[in-house]
Amino acid sequence: MDNHKWEGSILDNQEDFSPFQKFRKRRRVWFRREDGTEMELESPFLFPVLQQEEERFEWDTPKPPAQIPAVPAAIVETWGDTTTMLDHIKKLALSALPDLAKKPTAKWTAADKKTLKTVSNGVRKKLVAARHQLYKKGPLPAIGSVKIPFGFKALKRGLKTDTALLPAPRVDTVLADLHNKGLINITQDQLDVFQRISNVETSGMITTLNSWDTAVVSIGFFQLTLHTGKLQRWIAMAPAAFKRYGIELHATNKYAFDPTEKHPAIGNVEYKDRAQLRFYGWAERFHYAGLDQDVIIAQVKFGIKYLEEQKNTLKRRLKATFKQKNTDIYDRFINDHYNKSAYIRGLFQESLNNNPARATRAVYKAMTEPDTKDWLEGYKKRLIDEDLKTIVTKTSVGTSIVLKKTQPELGEDAYGEYEDAYGEVEGSYGEMEDAYDEQEDTYGEQEEYDEMESDDASGEEMEDVYDEMESDDSDESEFEDTDDELEDDEFEEADEEMEDEDASENEFEDTYDEMESDDPSGEEMEDADDESEYDEMEDEPVTEEMEEDLQEEYETNAPAGITDYLRVSAVKGLKLRTGMFIPPSCTPSAKTDIVVYLHGLWGYGSQSNGMELYWQQYSKIRQHFASSNKNALLLAPSLSKNPQIATLLRANYGFDKFIDACFKAMKAAKHIPEDAEPGRIIIAAHSAGGSPMSDILNYKNKLLSQVAECWGFDCLYGYNFENWLKKDRTKNKLYHYWAYRNDGRKSTPGVNGDSLAKRHSNMQNIAPKQKGVYHQGIMAHAWKYELNNRPWFEPVTTKELDEDEMPSPAKAFSISLSNKSLVLVAANKKEKKAEVKETPAVYLKAIVEDADPSFKVGKWFGNFTDFTFLGRKLNDKQYIHMDMAILLQKIEDYFMKAKNTTSAKRAGDALGLPMDRIAAHRPTSATALYSFHMFGLAVDIDYKRNPMIQNRGAFDSFMTKVGWLTAGKTIPMAKWSMPGSTSQYLKLYDQLRELNNHFILYFSYLKDHTALQARLDVAPANTWGKDKKVSWQGMSLSDAVALIQKDLREISKAWQGTRTEPEKIFSASGFLSHSREFVKGMVDHGMDWGAWYGDIMHFDMRTTGSGAKMISAIGRYKNKKTAEAKVKFKAQQAAVTP
Incomplete structure (x- = not known):
């Protein structure tokens, strides 16, 4: 008996002698052997000593499987949220199990619960299938009022498909079937790359819905988005198919997500109501549309063209970003790698789809600095370095389906709909792509992939939803709280952080208790609280549900620079915060210039995180400010929902005290130096923010003498700027940028501005450069077309330059090359290499002339120059190539501007550089055979301490x-x-x-x-x-x-x-010893910092310009010499072989 196999019984299924505890069943008799193993006695009469206990045994009597009940049409048509539908499912399941329904839940056995779970899953599948059929055949359900329908999960400010409840087939399965039926014509390579892309976008499925991010809605295995207009293009290719699901493009209405981008609206949903598309019946409509055969066929057509456009995008970007004069890099990438590897095709297409800028950099670096042992591994590493690791992992597996015989070509017209159906859109797809690449990170950011990924539905059978069925809880509690928790821990932490206000850290409000409140202007201040007057200026309406969603948000894509939220409130009685932003171009110093931005009516303005939400959701003020590249920081206080109320700025010295409190908070947080004071000031206001701006200008404030100018963004709603403009027509300047009303007329502030400009020569009322610039978009428009094209906060002037600060004359020197023979490849018997030696005079010439046909060795090494960088001279009789000098001059100009000085030496001093000389060219290097010093494209800075x-x-x-x-x-x-x-x-x-x-x-x-x-x-x-x-x-x-x-x-x-x-x-x-600021300035301008291989002092041009060409040529030369060493070794071996 001890030699039995546990999988079967030697007693013909009467006893199971399995020793495995996990197969035990309750209320059975178990027999323990002498060796410690156990067996379950299902037939205890075989053991007479136990026969008398037979009546206590529970027998397994086979029961017929329960029938899955029919699902009522009323439930399918009305649907509901998770709680409602689980209740329906439970009741329907129990209706098929009358004995179990009568049994108290406290007495349900594990077998009972398992049976209930099996039947419940069957009911759920029937319900989902019936709901799908309802959308396919009609009548189409109404949008309804259920915000999170059954089958979807809440995430951030929208939903995603719960694929455990609404599973979808794999992309390759669906597309192969359509191809084999002759409904589409795709190649094996296209099928494979579509599957690899979908592995990232939808976990390999034909569609999922994501409506939680800035894109508003994305569906399909490409996850085509509403925000960029790709989804609208898809809809335009199959309008009848989408219409069956209640999805249509509006003939005239547009969504203006960005001033430069407008796309057709969905049905009658207006731009201000676009959040509706994330929830309710819209979620189901988009999801089920993505499963429609005609819709899928249209997406394949879109995809085929999109793959080609991606390649053209790479060609264009390589040329624009890396100044390529020809298409050599692109051609070699396509011919040598893309066309030869399915994995590389998937890597490239999905990385460019996700983030064109990063994908292009990865290709460029992989081609110019290849991994000589394994090019693919080098390319993958470049993508991982660009934070695209998930793409590297998920695109590694393609399709295993082999297509049947290729179908006859469908003809160009079948794919021509792509352009024709969406002809109204201005500009090409490539131009549209560039408009969004300014942010570099696309809507599928790497750090959010984990939240985007759909659950794998295979084999799960809704276990997470029905876990509670297996508990011994009471009937009332069994199905309670089955909906998932909607808030991730990080969302909760963000909210808690914003709510955790410590009064001891901010007593700014108390400083206003003794402020004077009399009106200094001597006349009654004009108000503009007439509701009708603000119809055109109100910010987006806020519903209770939208506010709840936004409260869950936290910042995931802040611009480069330092963002903080100071515990400084400008509204008495409210614990609000002031947003602070220090862009990369700003280095706070003893005199720090500031721009103070005052928002208009803002629905979340009375929340502690109001400003955080404002520049995430309403206007990207930080990005606009950073684009100006000024050495100044931004302060933006939350001013409640209506900034026209009596803020603390409406008092004598209120603005002074507010700025003082901000500076104290910034010093405490180490954002600015301890001795920092306000320098020049610009006050900017949008919409009703004009009210507190006029308060600042009309009340007594010592800092008014430091106000350089004021900016108004569609903000002249009857506020008093007359007195300030009259006071000093030379110094006091107001620039007002007005917008158009929705009906195309000039806004009220624009009309008021015309009147004010006639009376005051120091006020300019500036019109938009184009039609269609409305109230919310005026900041972006003004910054792009006006503010970034006129001077403000220009660097201060200083004394004449000292001798050490003068730019070096562009005198050319010729460099002699070393004739000292060096070992390029060491002899290595194991690797079958013979020694190869060569002089720098030989191999430098070969590398230079291979890097670019225009690089002749005599011309290259005859074009060196002396140089002084940030007031620091090069070592005696050491020079750099003219290309390096040009780049260093640009970097020096940048640092001088950043430090607000025309003194290169003072800029270097401010960066913490000693006056030590800089190492430049050398004939040979003790640490590198192919050192960039030898090409004149490297410098060692602050050698002693690095x-x-x-x-x-x-x-x-x-x-x-x-x-x-x-x-x-x-x-x-x-x-x-x-x-x-x-x-x-x-x-x-x-x-x-x-x-x-x-x-x-x-x-x-x-x-x-x-x-x-x-x-x-x-x-x-x-x-x-x-x-x-x-x-x-x-x-x-x-x-x-x-x-x-x-x-x-x-x-x-x-x-x-x-x-x-x-x-x-x-x-x-x-x-x-290098400062972080110094390193950032160097690498921002294209320098490579040698610290990654241990050379802390070293900066060179291997990542930019002629240096990038050199590194590619070095790689090719090293490969050539390695091959030569192997040939030489083989010849040597042949020579000694008898």
Whole structure:
């Protein structure tokens, strides 16, 4: 009996001798053997000793499976939310199980619950199938009032398909069937790439609905979006099919998501009501439309053209972004890689679909700096560096379906609808794409993929919904709260953070208690609270449901720069916050220029996170401000729902106290220096924000003397600007940008502006550059067409330049090349390579002339020049190539502008650079055979304090040991790989800066033995060493001091170079002295920072211009020499073989 197989019974199914506890059933008799295994006795009469207990056994009597009941039409037609539908499902399931329905739920067995679950799943499938048929055949259900219909999950401000409830077939299954039936004509490659794209967009399914992000609605295996107009294009290709689901394009109405982009509206849903499309019956309409055969056929037609357009987009972007004079990179990518690999086709098409800018960079770098061992692995790494890891993972698997014989061509007309049906849209698809690429991140951001992914419905059978059926709860509670929690933890944390107001941190409101409230103008201030007057200026209406959705939001795509929300309220009695934004172009200093922005009527203005929502949802003021590239910061207070109320700015010195409170808060948060004071000020206001702006100008404020000008965005609703304009017609300047009304007429502020401009020469009333610029879009329009094209906050003028600050004359020098023979490929018997040697005079010539036909070696090395960068000279008799000089001059100009100075030296001083000379060209390099110094395209800046970390593995081991002492744990190491973007360079900088802090702290213990002993007392037991294990734990103070001194001596020796007193240098400043601002400015302009391979001092041009061509040529030359070494090895072996 002990030799039985548990899968079957030797007693002909009477007993199961399985020893597996997990197969136990309740209320059975189990027999334990001597060896500890057990068997279940289903026939206890075989054991006489137990026969008397037979009446206590529960017998398994086979029962016929329960029939799935019919689903009433009324339920299918009315539908409901999850709670309602689960209640219907439970009742219908129990109607098919009358015995179970009569049984108290407390006595339900596991078998009962399993039966109920099986029947419930059957009911659910019947209901879903019937609902689908209702949408296909009619009558079409009404939009209804159920915000989250059964079958969908709430996420952020919209919904997504719950694919466990509404599963959809795979893309390749559906498309292969349509192809084999002759309804579409696609190639095997197209089928494969469509499947790979859908793996990312819809988890491989033919469609899912996503209505939670800025795109409003996206469906289909391409996830075509409403915001960009792609969904409207698709609808226009199959209007009759979409119409069956109640989805039509309006003949005249447009959605203006951006001033430069307008797309047809959906039905009679107006732009202000577009949030409706995210919910209710609209969710079902879009979902079921995506499953329609005719709609799918139209999407395939769209997709075939889209794949080609993606390739054209790459060609265009390579030329525009990387200044390619020809299509060489594009042609090689397509011919050598794209056409030869299904995986590469999927990688490219989906990465460009997701983020064109990042995808283009990845292709460019993969082609110009290829992985010589495996090009595909190098390309994947480039995409991962661009934060597109999910795409790399999910596009790795294509289709396994092989299409039958290719169908006859359908003809060009079958695909021509793409352009014709949507001919009203202005500009080509490529132009439309560019308009949205300014934000670089598309609507499918990498960081949000996890939330976008649809659940895999295969085999799940709605288990998460029915888990509660298996509990022993009472009947009343069994189906309660079955709807998913709608808020992710991070949303809750964001809300809690905004709600957690600490009164002790902000007593700004109290400072207003003693303010004077008399009207300084001597006349009654004009108000504009007449509701009718504001019909054209009100911000988007806010419903209770919309407000609830927006409260759940948090910022996921903030612009580059520093954003903070200061605990400074400008409205008495409300704990509001002031938005602060410091763009990358701003370096706060002792005199910091500021723009103060005052919003208009805003439905969320009385919420603590009102300004956060404003510049996420209403107007992207930060992005507009950053586009001006000014050395200034932005302050934008929340002013309640109606800023015309008595804000704290409506008092003498109210504006002074508000700015003072903001500066105190910014200093406390280390955003600005301790000695920072307000410099020049611009006050800007939109709509009803004109009211507090006029208050500031009409009440007593010392800072009025620093107001350079005022900007009004469609804001002249009868507010008093007369007195301020009269006071000083030379200094006081008002620029007012008016908008059009919805009916095409000039707005009321525009009319009022004309009148005001006639009376005051220091006021300009500026018209939009084009029709269709309305109230909400006037800020974006004014910034693009006017503010960024006229001077404001120009850099201050200074004295004449010192001698060291003068730009170097563009005198050309010729550089001699070294004739010293160097080993390019070392002999390696294992790799079957012979030694290959060559002189720089030979191989530099070959590389230069291969990089670009126009690069002749004599011309290249005869075009070097001397240069002074940020007031720092090059080393004696060292020069740089003219291309490098041009780039450094641009960078220097940028830093001078950022530091508000015309002194290059002072800009360098402000960046923390010493006056040490800069290393430039050298004939050969001790650390690199193909050093960019040899091409004149590299510089080493602040050499003394920024060493070359050659052995990065040993450095990581050393820093791990350091962290065990300084932090008591293993500290994170830097990622030693090439960054693919400025943000990744800065991430590397932050990693190195943190390590540098530990490095300096470690060696500071040589002077602070008390601190050292304190760390030894709490040191962990981690050990290091090969022959002898060493640990900080238990080490004596004297031994620790000796070990740290030894480490300083050894690391200083390794990094000494030409430095004097290296121990003093490295113990004081560590291995990184460059400021983050300096590194950012360099890499922003195309420089590569050598820190990713340990060269902290080094900057070169390998990622831009002629340098990028050189790195490609170097790669080709190295491959050529490696091949040559193998041929030479083979010849040597043949020569010695008898």
